[in-house]
Amino acid sequence: MLQEKVNIVMEALQHVKDPEIDSISIIDLGMVEKVEVNGDAVSIELLPTFMGCPALDIIRQNVVEAIAELKCFKEIHVQFIYYPPWTSDRVSDEGRLRLKEFGIAPPPKQMTETGEWHVDCPYCGSTYTTIENIFGPTSCRSILYCKSCKNPFEAMKPVSTMM
Structure with a gap:
């Protein structure tokens, strides 16, 4: 029950x-x-x-x-609550798909030790993207540009406890 x-x-x-x-x-x-x-x-x-x-x-x-x-x-x-801290690896596979369908690139599943992250275009899937502005419309998103399909898009910022 x-x-x-x-x-x-x-x-x-x-x-x-x-x-x-x-x-x-x-x-x-x-x-x-x-x-x-x-x-x-x-x-x-x-x-x-x-x-x-x-x-x-x-x-x-x-x-x-x-x-x-x-x-x-x-x-x-x-x-x-603030412990444990939320990290972007908590986003489910379904959530990643929903973000992409909404036009927002999902955060990487895992962060590298250097903190670098790579973002694929949510529209065409191209890896040829650049960060236009780390500060997007909200604190959790950045603005990027796809050089393949020529579309601007947002990406959810990765958050990790790796330090």
């Missing part, structure tokens, strides 16, 4: 989308760290993708609303 409720919560969270990238869920972004059910109460721990992300309050509210719609919990607690 307990695991069944956790599964129901996880399914509901699969429908909570990132407010800035509405094709990807917080599950596929790897933001859900822990779901704990205790009777008619549920506690959800989320990892922010970037410190200072302006969408955190919206995400929290969307999570509360999604869980409230289940009508099986009297108490809903949603908390952002």
